[in-house]
Amino acid sequence: MNRKQIAAANWKMNLTWQQAEELLAQLFQHPLNLGADQYVSLGVPFPYLSLALNAAKNVQHTGVAAQNCYNRKNGAFTGETSAEMLQSMGVQYVILGHSERREYFNESNQLLAEKVDIALAHGLTPIFCCGEALDIREAGTQNDFVANQLKESLYHLTPEAFEKIVIAYEPIWAIGTGKTATSEQAQEMHAYLRSALAAQYGTEVASRISILYGGSVKGSNAKEIFGMPDVDGGLVGGASLKADEFLQVIAGLKS
């Protein structure tokens, strides 16, 4: 299998400039020794993009992610950041549709479809987040819910465009709560999503899409979760803020 295995950090709105410098220095103190199919993405706040790009400059298989971008090309949108700006800096990835953006900033599936389009148009790799809240899991309708998120935001893409997407399945009840989905629960959803993708785009395309798991991944559980056949790494919040934890997460990637 040579699907990309990705350890994606999501710092969210954390760390001062000085703390960010220190964390980056610790992360890159020693070579990461990433295998042929292993990749690292650092999702840092906008003001730290240059810092992270500089720190990761000569590090193989390691790129920088923005945590959002705007759905318009450019213009009078005070306070927003465009995909074109990110591309021009050398940013490779953009996290789109994180549940915090959906909840606190009212990002809809439709808006996210537009953000995906503009990100792809500027050569960025969207890390597209999906996932259900606890009430949906308890009602047992999580598969339909998540499949619909993919359908409404991604299925307008051609197969060629779709292949550039990375998906992150993040059950909302597991984000920042310390309650990880079991590796079986993660595998079950990832296998379901891959079958849904296969129904839409064919098994070849579906087998090449990286599907990351997110929600309370840390050094001590990464290897087990990432070891599941349809889990291709993780999107990691809290544990990406500590160098030793995140390095352990990276070490948990399948080789």
Ligand code: PGA
């Ligand atoms: P967490 O966050 O690892 O802190 O649970 C994951 C995420 O929200 O991407």
